[in-house]
Amino acid sequence: xxxxxxxxxxxxxxxxxxxxxxxxxxxxxxxxxxxxxxxxxxxxxxxxxxxxxxxxxxxxxxxxxxxxxxxxxxxxxxxxxxxxxxxxxxxxxxxxxxxxxxxxxxxxxxxxxxxxxxxxxxxxxxxxxxxxxxxxxxxxxxxxxxxxxxxxxxxxxxxxxxxxxxxxxxxxxxxxxxxxxxxxxxxxxxxxxxxxxxxxxxxxxxxxxxxxxxxxxxxxxxxxxxxxxxxxxxxxxxxxxxxxx
Numbered sequence: 001x002x003x004x005x006x007x008x009x010x011x012x013x014x015x016x017x018x019x020x021x022x023x024x025x026x027x028x029x030x031x032x033x034x035x036x037x038x039x040x041x042x043x044x045x046x047x048x049x050x051x052x053x054x055x056x057x058x059x060x061x062x063x064x065x066x067x068x069x070x071x072x073x074x075x076x077x078x079x080x081x082x083x084x085x086x087x088x089x090x091x092x093x094x095x096x097x098x099x100x101x102x103x104x105x106x107x108x109x110x111x112x113x114x115x116x117x118x119x120x121x122x123x124x125x126x127x128x129x130x131x132x133x134x135x136x137x138x139x140x141x142x143x144x145x146x147x148x149x150x151x152x153x154x155x156x157x158x159x160x161x162x163x164x165x166x167x168x169x170x171x172x173x174x175x176x177x178x179x180x181x182x183x184x185x186x187x188x189x190x191x192x193x194x195x196x197x198x199x200x201x202x203x204x205x206x207x208x209x210x211x212x213x214x215x216x217x218x219x220x221x222x223x224x225x226x227x228x229x230x231x232x233x234x235x236x237x238x239x240x241x242x243x244x245x
Contacts, residue, residue: 015236017189019063020056021211023203024049025195026219028080039083044221046091050098055228057102057136063185064138065109067203071145085115088140089122096126103135109181110144137185144181146205153179182207190235192228194220210242 024045031041049066056064069084076084092099099106106126112119123140156179160166166175177183187207193199196217200208214231216223 016060016232017212017235018061019065019186019188020061020190020192021065021067021188021204021208022052023067023191023193023195023201024220024223025193025197027221029195030219030221038077038080041221042080042084042087043090046087046095048220048223049091050095051225052223052228053099053104053136053138054102055225057104059232061136063188064136065141065185065188065204066139067141067144067201069110069142069144070202071111071143071148072202085119088119088142092122092126096129099126099130099138100133103133104130105133105135105137106130107137107139107185108142109139109185110142111148111181112142115143139185141203144203146200146202149181150176150206177206180206187211190214190231192216192231194218194223194227210240212238212240 027041027045028038029041030044031038053064068088073084074081106123108123108127112123119142123142153176157166157171157175161168161171182204185207187209188204188211191200191204191208191211191213192215193213194216196215196219198215204211212235214234216227216231218224218227
């Protein structure tokens with residue numbers, strides 16, 4: 001469970017990020033270091049997902065977005081891709097009751113049409129089961145790529161202009177945001193990336209404009225409650241200026 005700080009050290013409500021996005025990096029390397037298949041690393045990473053969801057819920061985080069499978073991940077070995085795309089099924093089969101108990105609401109961002117039928121069915125079922133929950137919103141980014149997301153949004157805006165529903169003079173950031181996969185979601189306050197890499201990997205490029213970044217060398221399967229608490233503590237010390245002084 002989440003290791004709470006002493007009352008006098010607890011973060012104030014305004015210091016807790018409302019929306020946290022996480023690039024869960026390092027599953028494959030974690031497994032390779034132990035002489036295991038990369039697929040085993042992804043399976044181990046599920047345990048960390050469960051732990052972080054509980055920690056975020058206890059910390060009163062409102063939204064948690066996890067980068068589970070990118071549009072570029074199709075380039076990986078077929079066996080690894082198949083394992084990753086079966087993980088949502090295994091995760092939800094095992095942990096859906098806990099998500100319900102934690103009052104978690106499930107949501108998916110990305111183009112899920114190319115995903116296997118069994119993956120889409122499991123997601124649809126879990127989304128329907130949790131739709132009335134009003135606690136933490138857990139967003140899985142599946143077959144998600146930010147550049148493609150923005151291209152598709154621009155296409156939709158172009159259609160609206162062509163059909164006379166929108167003029168170029170009216171077009172603004174809000175209109176584009178409404179056509180992104182994240183429409184209706186707040187922009188992340190905090191981005192966490194594990195595994196030692198310091199790049200965005202085509203993740204939420206539009207939405208991260210004023211997000212605070214926190215990088216960790218810890219591989220995702222080893223990411224602990226204390227690591228998560230450290231990220232929140234560091235966020236609480238930062239002053240967000242949004243371009244102002």
